[in-house]
Amino acid sequence: MKTCKKHFVKIIEEHQGIINNLCAIYYKNIEDLHDTRQDIILQLWKAFPSFRAESKVSTWIYKVSLNTILSKKRKENRQGKSEPMEMVTNNEFINQQVSFSFDDNLQLLNQLIATLKDTDKAIIILFLEGYKNKEMAEMLGITTTNVSTRLNRIKTVLKEKFKMISYGA
Amino acid sequence: MEPDHLKSAWEMLKLQNTQHHINGEQIFAMLDEQENSPVFSTLKILANTVLLFVIMLCCQGG
Incomplete structure (x- = not known):
């Protein structure tokens, strides 16, 4: 489990540019940006056991990150919390x-x-x-x-x- | 702006948005925090209880 966590952290460190970029595009407020990044990392960690190396790591990160952001945005829109476009x-x-x-x-x-x-x-x-x-x-x-x-x-x-x-x- | 310009602008935008660097320690802390969160702990206890219940049922059945 510890090795698995270390491996995961290494992947995130190497590909964090993707996550940071997506968060910065969708969220202009720094606090929201950091919260969203944390949500994405936790979602990726949850999905990590089912990640198969058949697809590229970057593709997997894009998929999980974008879906996390889109569902968060949908929730915010429903609650009327969304940042003004x-x-x-x-x-x-x-x-x-x-x-x-x-x-x-x-x-x-x-x-x-x-x-x-x-x-x-x-x-x-x-x-x-x-x-x-x-x-x-x-x-x-x-x-x-x-x-x-x-x-x-x-x-x-x-x-x-x-x-x-x-x-x- | 032609597609080529669009692509180079995109590369620039990516570079610009990578300032919010996070290190390994912070990622570890995030994962540990989640594992120690009350919701996660409750779920863990619940899962263990269910597992124990299933084992007991199996033992009785055998």
């Missing part, structure tokens, strides 16, 4: 610098993700991590068609936003 209006996008530097791209991506619904955020995160639609569907427990539809919608929205910025419309 950072709605970024088109005008705010237009006001961004048109010439893209790395920092601008980063800020834009951050803001774009913030405007998405919780499940859509998970989809764009997994897409950016290079997962296929089928894999995303399995990880999030939704159908592949649902993933494709949502992803197409997100891409269309992103394209429109960026077009608006590029042409200063």
Whole structure:
């Protein structure tokens, strides 16, 4: 059991970047971020005995982490506790610098993700991590068609936003 | 922003969000805390009681 715990802690230490990144995307308040990270680590520990090395460790971590966050968010929404969504209006996008530097791209991506619904955020995160639609569907427990539809919608929205910025419309 | 820009921005975002580092000791503490929590202890006692009950039933049956 002790060796098992040591092995688990080592895995978490090595892959904590994934957990920290997801928590920072979904939670802007530092206290909520830390609470969520703890919830994820405990969920991973609970799921650890059933983890099979057939899938990549990072995939397993993404799956457990995202599902923990999404169910926590659903619970918060039901209780009306959810952090106010950072709605970024088109005008705010237009006001961004048109010439893209790395920092601008980063800020834009951050803001774009913030405007998405919780499940859509998970989809764009997994897409950016290079997962296929089928894999995303399995990880999030939704159908592949649902993933494709949502992803197409997100891409269309992103394209429109960026077009608006590029042409200063 | 082309897909390539999106990907590089994503890599930057990941880098930016990894500041909240946690070390092994803190992870161990988290797990220990959960194992010593009243809910977990109650569950452990309950599981042991059920196990004892099952063993007693098996013994009587045999």
